[in-house]
Amino acid sequence: MPVDQTHDPFEDRLSAALHQAGGTFDTDRAALVAAGAVRGRRLRLRRRAAIAGGAAGLALVGVGGALLVPSGAGGSPQHGSVAATGSGTPTAVAATPAAPVVSADDMVRTLTKLLPKGKVTRGEARGTDSPLPPLAQVTFDDGKGAGSLSLLVDRVRGGGETFDPASEVVPCPNMEQPDSGLDSCVTQTLPDGSVVTLIQGYEYPDRRADTKAWSADLVTPDGTRVSVSEWNAAAQKGEPVSRPEPPLSIQQLKTLAAANEWRRVADSIPEETRKPSASTEGSTGDATSYEGRRVLAILTSSLPDGAKVVSSGNEETEFAYAVVNDGKGESYVQVNLQHNMSDAAGALYGSGAETLPDGTRVATRQGPGEKGGEGVVMWTVDTMRANGMRVVISAFNSGSQTTAATRPEPALTIAELRKIALSPQWEVLGA
Amino acid sequence: MRQVRADEYAEFAAARTGHLYRSACLLTAGDTHLAEDLVQETLGRLYVRWGRVSRADNPAAYAQTVLTRAFLTHQRRRSSRERAVDVFPERAGAGADVPLRLTLVEALGRLPAKDRAVLVLRYWEDRSVEETARAMNASSAAVRTRCVRALGRLRELLGEDIGEYARP
Numbered sequence: 001m002p003v004d005q006t007h008d009p010f011e012d013r014l015s016a017a018l019h020q021a022g023g024t025f026d027t028d029r030a031a032l033v034a035a036g037a038v039r040g041r042r043l044r045l046r047r048r049a050a051i052a053g054g055a056a057g058l059a060l061v062g063v064g065g066a067l068l069v070p071s072g073a074g075g076s077p078q079h080g081s082v083a084a085t086g087s088g089t090p091t092a093v094a095a096t097p098a099a100p101v102v103s104a105d106d107m108v109r110t111l112t113k114l115l116p117k118g119k120v121t122r123g124e125a126r127g128t129d130s131p132l133p134p135l136a137q138v139t140f141d142d143g144k145g146a147g148s149l150s151l152l153v154d155r156v157r158g159g160g161e162t163f164d165p166a167s168e169v170v171p172c173p174n175m176e177q178p179d180s181g182l183d184s185c186v187t188q189t190l191p192d193g194s195v196v197t198l199i200q201g202y203e204y205p206d207r208r209a210d211t212k213a214w215s216a217d218l219v220t221p222d223g224t225r226v227s228v229s230e231w232n233a234a235a236q237k238g239e240p241v242s243r244p245e246p247p248l249s250i251q252q253l254k255t256l257a258a259a260n261e262w263r264r265v266a267d268s269i270p271e272e273t274r275k276p277s278a279s280t281e282g283s284t285g286d287a288t289s290y291e292g293r294r295v296l297a298i299l300t301s302s303l304p305d306g307a308k309v310v311s312s313g314n315e316e317t318e319f320a321y322a323v324v325n326d327g328k329g330e331s332y333v334q335v336n337l338q339h340n341m342s343d344a345a346g347a348l349y350g351s352g353a354e355t356l357p358d359g360t361r362v363a364t365r366q367g368p369g370e371k372g373g374e375g376v377v378m379w380t381v382d383t384m385r386a387n388g389m390r391v392v393i394s395a396f397n398s399g400s401q402t403t404a405a406t407r408p409e410p411a412l413t414i415a416e417l418r419k420i421a422l423s424p425q426w427e428v429l430g431a
Numbered sequence: 432m433r434q435v436r437a438d439e440y441a442e443f444a445a446a447r448t449g450h451l452y453r454s455a456c457l458l459t460a461g462d463t464h465l466a467e468d469l470v471q472e473t474l475g476r477l478y479v480r481w482g483r484v485s486r487a488d489n490p491a492a493y494a495q496t497v498l499t500r501a502f503l504t505h506q507r508r509r510s511s512r513e514r515a516v517d518v519f520p521e522r523a524g525a526g527a528d529v530p531l532r533l534t535l536v537e538a539l540g541r542l543p544a545k546d547r548a549v550l551v552l553r554y555w556e557d558r559s560v561e562e563t564a565r566a567m568n569a570s571s572a573a574v575r576t577r578c579v580r581a582l583g584r585l586r587e588l589l590g591e592d593i594g595e596y597a598r599p
Contacts, residue, residue: 010582013593015554018457021535022555025456025463032452032467033444036474343496343568347487370482372435 102268103127107136110261111151118142118247123150128268139234145243148235151228151256153265156219165195165219166293170227172197183212184250187292188313193221196257198250203231210241214250218257224266226257294429296320299335299393302420307331307411310399323399324411330399331411335391335420337429342388349384359386360422364414373398375405381417389429393421440481444474447491451498457551458502460540469505473498495556496566499548503567506544538588546581549574 104125112120115138123137133154140149156168172185182201189195196218203211215229230246230253233239248256292314299320300309307324314320321334341348345361353363361384369376373396380394395410395417412420451473455466476497477484487493539547545567552563553574560578564571585593 008582010586010591010593011554013591014550014582014585015557017535017593018551018555022453022457025453025461025466026449027452027463027467029445029448029452032470033441033448033474035467035471036444036448037441037478039471039475040478042475343565344483344487344493346565347489347493348483350488365486370436 100268101127101129102134102265103129104134104136107134107151107153107265108138110265111136111138111149114256114259114261115140115149116142116248116252121146123148128265128270134265134269140230140247142247144247145232146234147243147247148231148233148239149228149247150230151226151262153262153269154225154227155266155269156223156225163221163223165193165221165223168223168225169195169219170197170199170215170217172199172292186313188254189311190218190258191311194258195219196254198254200250203233211239212241212246214246214248214253216250216253216257218254220263222263224263226259226262226266228253228257292318292320295335295337296322298423298425298429299333299420302423302425303333304412304416326411328411329397329407331407332396332398332400333393333410333412334395335393337426338390338392340388341384341390345384345388348382348390356422360384362418362422364418366414369396369398369401371401373401373403373405376401376403377405377410379410379412379414379417381414381421383418383421385427389426391421391426393417436481436485439485440478443485443490443494444477447494448474450491451494454495454498454551454555455502457536457539457555458499458544458547460542460547461536465505469498469501472501476501492556492558492562495552499552499566500568503544503548535589535593538585541588542581542584545569546577546584549577550581550585553578 104127107127108120108122108125119141121139121141123139124135125137126132126135128134133152135150135152137148137150139146141147166187166189169187172187182199184200185197187195187197196216199213199215199217201213201215203209203213210232212232213229214231215227218226230248232243232246233241295318296312296314300312300322303309303322303324304326307326310323310325310330312320312322318337319335321332323330323332325331349361349363353361355361363382365378365380365382367378369378376396376398378394378396378401380392382390382392384390395412397405397407397410399406448470451470452466455469455473456463459465459469473494477490477494484490484493539550542550548567549563552558552566553560558566560571560574563569564574567574
């Protein structure tokens, strides 16, 4: 019973009556629990996938199975399909005979070889002898229903040029908008420096049909693009859904896009048919507008000297990670950024938490990891600015949270983690 | 969600869902469909935030706060769609049209949503005025005012001897 100065016996009776009345309500709890988890999963996907300003930020699938990608200058808001861009460019075909020609048949053969066991039916295909980028489209059935699959290889930069693949890969949209038509979108950096965006969405963003379209758009540091999409229907449009999800998992799709075979195909594309080199001007324009990338940039720039970043990645907002190695083994470091968390401050920062003169609260935790890696410890500094912006940074003594410990302690000390969490650099994201 | 966390979440959800549902039924004044929806919404949000919820001092209280806010958000949306809802609670008037035997839940239904939330947090959840204010994103003064008003209204509707009306 809440105690108040003016205690009223009516309040006691009300409390008892509420408990009596409340106790009469019951339902199928198990069903409710299950429905809650379903909603949670959906909510999580939606959060990760909301598009800023509707479909403009990212057009998923274009005619001819090509991914729609930023055309021309990286970061330009204008989007066009790779195929269309290619066809619109004046083309002088196959003027570099030195490169071995990859035929349309080769494309289909290579794709078939890289797919899991199943029945492959050839659709449209192009080799490097075409003025358009090499392409293989197939119908793939692993025995659980036919799905359509389309893979396109292109060069976005000439050989020898160095550039940031993140400026060229399809950016994940800002995910705050609820009705994105996407279930998930995440951009990752692979160990070889390639950047890949993995998208789980629908053929029709308005979901007029249940056809799902999943894609991986990968750009290597030397300028090869591999865009692969798959559908849970035998054709991209107009065919009924044949299975609940497309045949390959999104991870398999990523692996397929990253296969070395496609780099060889890209090397065979004659110079003249390659896309004009994108201007480097403003090439990070898009990148900086995505909070997750900024979180990653702040994290990597704040790491102590000697901590080399082995791999890194980020979600569209709120989350980034880096695997660092200081010479004594890999260490996974992650940052979560949250806004407007003041209401949860009481629950998050108990009486043991420290409060700095500017009102920032700081809590430190050192304990076992949460995700099952053997011997993994997790060191966390959890901070909240007076404006409710929360920065939580954790470091692990392993290259991932799920693999066994590879070193006695994380590569960063609590003091170093604290310094990063309290860095004034975060303030720019706190608006 | 990784397995360990997923298990923790499942355990928490299994243990707390019954209570959350009963709270939701009181908040919604017996609208069990809406109550189920709100509990699903609450569980969904907890699922997404489980990493931080599980580290909270009192995850059960946190869950109740999430539920209360989901309810208030729902009411706000509904009242922006249906203007009439705003005036509905006043319709019960000064007692002339009160049925002879009004149940507690029916009486709750005649209170404005925020008053109901205050009563549920204070007298069902046993939260202090300050805790209630935090959960509702309101000032303590506003909660006190609402509480006094809501208690007065219930007295009016049910009489001093509220206990005999508790059965739905």
